[in-house]
């Protein structure tokens with residue numbers, strides 16, 4: 001017999017799909033994906049992002065076909081972390097015994113965990129819109145014979161539906177101050193470098209490393225690339241950088257506390273000269289647009305903290 005007054009069913013919202021995070025069986029890499037299909041892969045070696053795919057499966061980061069992914073050397077591609085020195089070590093400085101671009105990209109970081117955004121309650125929501133992965137590196141984890149300044153780094157990678165954010169927190173855990181440089185060495189995929197332009201730098205002076213670090217006045221026009229290009233632009237973090245192809249915007253890079261932007265393409269000869277750069281023609285499908293703070297030494301007093309961040313949005 002039916003009960004006279006059966007209580008109404010309790011409305012239960014459908015379980016929202018959530019981001020998935022996994023660690024490889026050999027504990028060498030962390031993978032995160034959103035319910036909508038975006039995905040990021042990060043090696044614990046160097047906390048190097050080696051792949052960032054949009055929901056349609058399109059790869060946004062260039063990774064050399066000859067890149068070492070076994071921890072034997074810095075990864076040629078993705079987003080290597082440059083810290084505490086950019087470029088060759090400076091002879092008269094605390095970084096003088098470090099390798100080019102410092103130790104962060106060639107150290108094994110630890111995975112600290114994940115956090116995801118609140119599930120969207122909007123109708124037809126596709127679940128969590130982002131996931132943040134944290135990684136840590138400290139002086140106890142490196143060979144301090146070449147850098148004996150106590151530090152603690154926390155590197156965060158946030159995957160959202162239309163962007164990837166990387167941020168670095170630097171803590172001086174020692175008793176004396178020191179200076180550091182930092183940069184996210186992002187290798188972006190393009191279809192054809194000869195049809196690519198970079199805007200947002202028109203008003204910025206730059207140092208041209210292909211001309212012996214010559215200081216060059218602002219070009220007053222978007223950058224196009226037709227030869228080896230290796231430039232350090234200095235401009236306020238508020239300026240957005242846009243990478244376009246055949247007039248269509250492809251990436252937008254915004255920055256916080258990172259007042260330099262390096263633009264690099266090795267072109268034919270330099271690409272061939274790098275044993276881990278492949279294929280030889282690969283320079284046609286990539287451009288490095290690197291947000292950093294490298295034209296000054298960022299000084300941290302004992303106990304102080306510094307944070308810098310970039311966001312690469314796919315347009």
Ligand code: TA6
Pocket residue numbers: 074087100101185209230262264288290
């Ligand atoms: O960011 C540009 C740059 O400093 C270039 O001068 C070139 O050396 C590039 O980095 C790659 O450096 P790497 O040490 O990874 O070979």
